[in-house]
Amino acid sequence: MFKKILVPLDGSVLAARIIPQVADLAKSHNAEVVLLNVYPDWGEATSPEVKALIEGEVKQCEAFLAQAAQDLKAQGVKTAVACVQGTPAHEIINYANQDGLDLIAMATHGRGEVAWVLGSVAEKVVSHATVPVLLFRVLGIKPPKTKVDFLDLLDRGIP
Numbered sequence: 001m002f003k004k005i006l007v008p009l010d011g012s013v014l015a016a017r018i019i020p021q022v023a024d025l026a027k028s029h030n031a032e033v034v035l036l037n038v039y040p041d042w043g044e045a046t047s048p049e050v051k052a053l054i055e056g057e058v059k060q061c062e063a064f065l066a067q068a069a070q071d072l073k074a075q076g077v078k079t080a081v082a083c084v085q086g087t088p089a090h091e092i093i094n095y096a097n098q099d100g101l102d103l104i105a106m107a108t109h110g111r112g113e114v115a116w117v118l119g120s121v122a123e124k125v126v127s128h129a130t131v132p133v134l135l136f137r138v139l140g141i142k143p144p145k146t147k148v149d150f151l152d153l154l155d156r157g158i159p
Contacts, residue, residue, distance in 0.1 A: 001029055004103075005104075006104045007105050016068060017138035026078075034095075035068050036081075036082050036092065037061045037064060038083075038085070039057040041085050041086050065081035082095065092106075093128055097130060103131060105136065106122050108137050
């Protein structure tokens with residue numbers, strides 16, 4: 001059913017938690033996994049400083065994805081990587097469309113109130129993608145067990 005699965009990773013440990021589930025899915029469908037990282041668009045590289053900044057972003061992206069790909073390949077999963085510059089949700093959707101991917105598998109972090117106002121990358125991808133999107137919730141929220149725990153959460157701010 002799925003032959004090419006796009007897995008956007010933002011470099012965070014939380015986003016990388018999706019890899020074991022994607023590995024299982026890819027093995028069961030004999031699918032290729034494409035790991036994608038979108039780094040910021042710093043505009044046209046006109047100065048040496050901006051060029052160095054962009055080169056640093058690309059090197060960091062490539063190193064991160066190479067490690068994640070190595071882990072998947074060790075499990076026998078065919079893996080490719082891509083680093084692109086731009087806005088995450090937009091580039092994820094474009095990459096899936098242009099490269100003929102069958103599924104976008106993403107981790108969702110549950111970022112709290114900020115996501116309600118600004119919208120999360122996952123929400124934007126789900127709303128606008130033309131291929132199926134599979135979301136894995138990778139952050140487990142544990143309800144408070146006691147009144148003291150609940151009051152402590154209120155003091156710190158509920159995520």
